[in-house]
Amino acid sequence: GAVVSQHPSWVICKSGTSVKIECRSLDFQATTMFWYRQFPKQSLMLMATSNEGSKATYEQGVEKDKFLINHASLTLSTLTVTSAHPEDSSFYICSARDRGRGTEAFFGQGTRLTVV
Amino acid sequence: DAKTTQPTSMDCAEGRAANLPCNHSTISGNEYVYWYRQIHSQGPQYIIHGLKNNETNEMASLIITEDRKSSTLILPHATLRDTAVYYCIAVNAGNNRKLIWGLGTSLAVNP
Numbered sequence: 683g684a685v686v687s688q689h690p691s692w693v694i695c696k697s698g699t700s701v702k703i704e705c706r707s708l709d710f711q712a713t714t715m716f717w718y719r720q721f722p723k724q725s726l727m728l729m730a731t732s733n734e735g736s737k738a739t740y741e742q743g744v745e746k747d748k749f750l751i752n753h754a755s756l757t758l759s760t761l762t763v764t765s766a767h768p769e770d771s772s773f774y775i776c777s778a779r780d781r782g783r784g785t786e787a788f789f790g791q792g793t794r795l796t797v798v
Numbered sequence: 799d800a801k802t803t804q805p806t807s808m809d810c811a812e813g814r815a816a817n818l819p820c821n822h823s824t825i826s827g828n829e830y831v832y833w834y835r836q837i838h839s840q841g842p843q844y845i846i847h848g849l850k851n852n853e854t855n856e857m858a859s860l861i862i863t864e865d866r867k868s869s870t871l872i873l874p875h876a877t878l879r880d881t882a883v884y885y886c887i888a889v890n891a892g893n894n895r896k897l898i899w900g901l902g903t904s905l906a907v908n909p
Contacts, residue, residue: 688841716896725885725899726842775841777897787897789834789841 684710686778688790695766695797702762703793705776711756712778716787717749720773732759766797802886807904810880816873818903820886823867830889831862832897833871835882842885845871876907 685708695701705715713734718726730746732738732753740746750762759778763770773794777787803821810816822831832847846853846860848869853860859872873880885902 686841718899725901726897728896728898731896773839777841788844792839792841794839 684708684778684780684788686712686776686788686790688776688793690793691791692794693796695795697767697797698765700762700764701766701795702760703774703776703795705759705761705778705790707757707778707780707788710778710780712759713756713781714779715753715759716777716779717751717759717761718775718777720775720792726775729761763795766795768797771795771797802888802900804884804886804900804903806901807906809906809908810873810876812878812907812909813875816876816880816905816907818871818873818884818886818905819868820871821868822886822888825866825888826890828890831860831866831869832887832889833858833860834885834887834897835880836885836902837879837882845884847889876905878907878909881905881907 687706687708689704715732717729719729720726728741729744730738730740730751732751734753734756738751748764753759773792775792777789779787830847830849833845834842836842846855846858848860848862862869883902883904887897
């Protein structure tokens, strides 16, 4: 299957700092990438949908100025958590859809963010 | 998007078939049934999807009822590594094909 690489796998940062998470499609072009957040024992919650070369579409309740998404190329999207606080600690997951292969989405390994 | 309903948890003996049910009684004609699984602290893994016909791949089989109101994911010979949370999702063919995740079924494969 197609490979999506997410980096870093885990990060610990101080409150008030910003953290950038990268999501790369390694062997396909991804016109659309999705960013999710997952709290312990809960399901994945979609945060935003990003299309290459255009602004991301955020889900209701997700602050676009806090969670900056950039999708500058067909193989890379980044999520920056700005001015992180402990309540932003979560598991962040990206997924990408292969525009040449139809409907299934492929997921990165996830990034465990801990804000202290 | 149609809501799906799955049992919270299931157990299965190693080497036996694991049959995971999913109800999607409000599914519409252009919605696919997708199955993903998530092993603890990892990203979800695509398993299989279908629209009307039964599907099989190297990982699993998907049986969709004729009225499309329910489906069953079958892992023919479950192993310990199949222990995971399994998600059944109805996906609209349009709408950027957003995935709306429920709580899934936590499958425990026991030795």
